[in-house]
Amino acid sequence: MVRLPSQFDPIDYLVRRKYPLLRIAAIPPSISSTSTSARIDRAKIREEAARYRSELEAMPREAVEALAKAERAEEIAQVRLRLIAEENARFFNQQYAAGNFGHWSKAQYWTIDEAVALSLGKAPERVNWSNVKPLVDHSPFAQRYRDIRDLALRCVAWQTLYDPVLPALFLDWTRKNELPFPEELAVLVTARHDNAVNWRLLYEKLKADSERDIADLRTALRAGGSGQTLDEPRPDAKRGSDSGAVRERESLLKLVIAVATKKYRYDPMATRSDAVSRIKRDLEDCGLSLDDATILKYLRQGAELLPPKGKKEL
Numbered sequence: 001m002v003r004l005p006s007q008f009d010p011i012d013y014l015v016r017r018k019y020p021l022l023r024i025a026a027i028p029p030s031i032s033s034t035s036t037s038a039r040i041d042r043a044k045i046r047e048e049a050a051r052y053r054s055e056l057e058a059m060p061r062e063a064v065e066a067l068a069k070a071e072r073a074e075e076i077a078q079v080r081l082r083l084i085a086e087e088n089a090r091f092f093n094q095q096y097a098a099g100n101f102g103h104w105s106k107a108q109y110w111t112i113d114e115a116v117a118l119s120l121g122k123a124p125e126r127v128n129w130s131n132v133k134p135l136v137d138h139s140p141f142a143q144r145y146r147d148i149r150d151l152a153l154r155c156v157a158w159q160t161l162y163d164p165v166l167p168a169l170f171l172d173w174t175r176k177n178e179l180p181f182p183e184e185l186a187v188l189v190t191a192r193h194d195n196a197v198n199w200r201l202l203y204e205k206l207k208a209d210s211e212r213d214i215a216d217l218r219t220a221l222r223a224g225g226s227g228q229t230l231d232e233p234r235p236d237a238k239r240g241s242d243s244g245a246v247r248e249r250e251s252l253l254k255l256v257i258a259v260a261t262k263k264y265r266y267d268p269m270a271t272r273s274d275a276v277s278r279i280k281r282d283l284e285d286c287g288l289s290l291d292d293a294t295i296l297k298y299l300r301q302g303a304e305l306l307p308p309k310g311k312k313e314l
Contacts, residue, residue, distance in 0.1 A: 010068030011056045017071050019049040092127045092141055099123045105188035108285060109164035112156060116149045119174055121182045148179055166285075168193035193285060209251045250305060257302030268303035275299070 016022065021040055056064055091097060099118050104110070114124035120141070129149060135142040152173075155161035161173055167189045174181040260266035266275035276295050283290055 010064050011053060013068050014056060014064070014071060015049055015053050017075065018052060019045055021045055022049045087139060087141065090135065090139060090141070092122055092132065097122050097126045099182070099185070101182065101185040101188055105167065105185060105192055107167065108287070110167055110170060112149065112152050112161070112163040112165065115165055115167075115170045116145060116152060118185060119148060119170070119179065119181045120145060121180075121185075144180075151177065151179075166193065193282075209255075210248050213247050213251065253298065253302040254305055256298055257306060260299055260302065266299060268300070268306065 022045055024040060056067075059067075087093065099122050101118075104114070104118055104124070110118065110124075113129050116129075117124040117127045120127075127145075129145070132139075132142045132145050136146050152161055152170075153163075155173065156163050161170065171181060171186055171189050173179075257266075260275055260279065261268075264275040264278055266273055276292050276299070279295055280290060280292060
């Protein structure tokens with residue numbers, strides 16, 4: 001019976017599975033020069049394979065197909081075990097590639113590649129994109145690394161993450177996106193970087209608010225009717241400048257009090273609060289410093305801008 005090459009033949013499959021050297025045995029010794037080919041008994045293999053084929057051909061078709069199905073399941077299981085063994089043997093699954101969470105939880109920042117490696121429990125100094133990338137087509141771990149890194153870099157481009165990034169900010173991002181992160185490292189990062197604020201994002205917002213206020217001031221000055229510009233002296237120039245400075249200061253104070261009340265649970269009406277010490281600690285984590293009195297002064301000035309209803313709800 002002539003069969004199309006693409007048609008699955010259970011008998012051929014079973015014969016090849018039982019006699020994997022049959023293909024080599026069919027090659028004349030003068031053509032095949034491999035050491036394996038030289039050692040095999042070609043005639044014996046061909047004879048046994050032919051006998052097995054005859055036995056299969058004498059069996060009912062359903063029985064042969066059942067044998068082939070069972071053999072295919074066994075082959076798939078063997079392939080899976082081989083792939084698992086290969087994955088377990090790769091460098092990033094060795095003991096020396098495990099991350100030192102105690103050390104990395106103390107770092108003021110992580111690069112994106114460091115953060116991705118740590119989120120997968122690996123040591124960034126040993127496991128990084130340069131040595132993981134070549135395995136992307138073969139390794140499930142490398143594919144996870146690639147996917148998390150891709151998501152993080154897209155957030156960097158959109159400025160919802162940064163490179164380098166605050167550890168607590170990256171931890172929060174992984175949780176919001178249901179991405180892996182070792183619980184042991186999460187506990188350490190939370191303890192050492194609690195209530196970390198995305199200061200860069202706040203700065204960008206404040207900068208945008210200030211630029212908008214300055215643009216409004218320029219428009220107001222030009223609409224004053226004299227045709228003068230900001231570079232030209234005018235009697236009310238100082239007054240306009242002072243007004244712009246007041247608005248800019250109030251914008252900053254509004255931002256400060258909003259962050260303090262929402263992120264640090266600062267209550268202007270409370271007699272005691274740990275918000276000042278927590279803000280001071282986070283400033284120090286960012287390489288900045290302010291004394292308690294200065295922080296409290298600006299918090300109180302910001303609180304004065306809250307409406308009465310807002311004060312009651314804090």
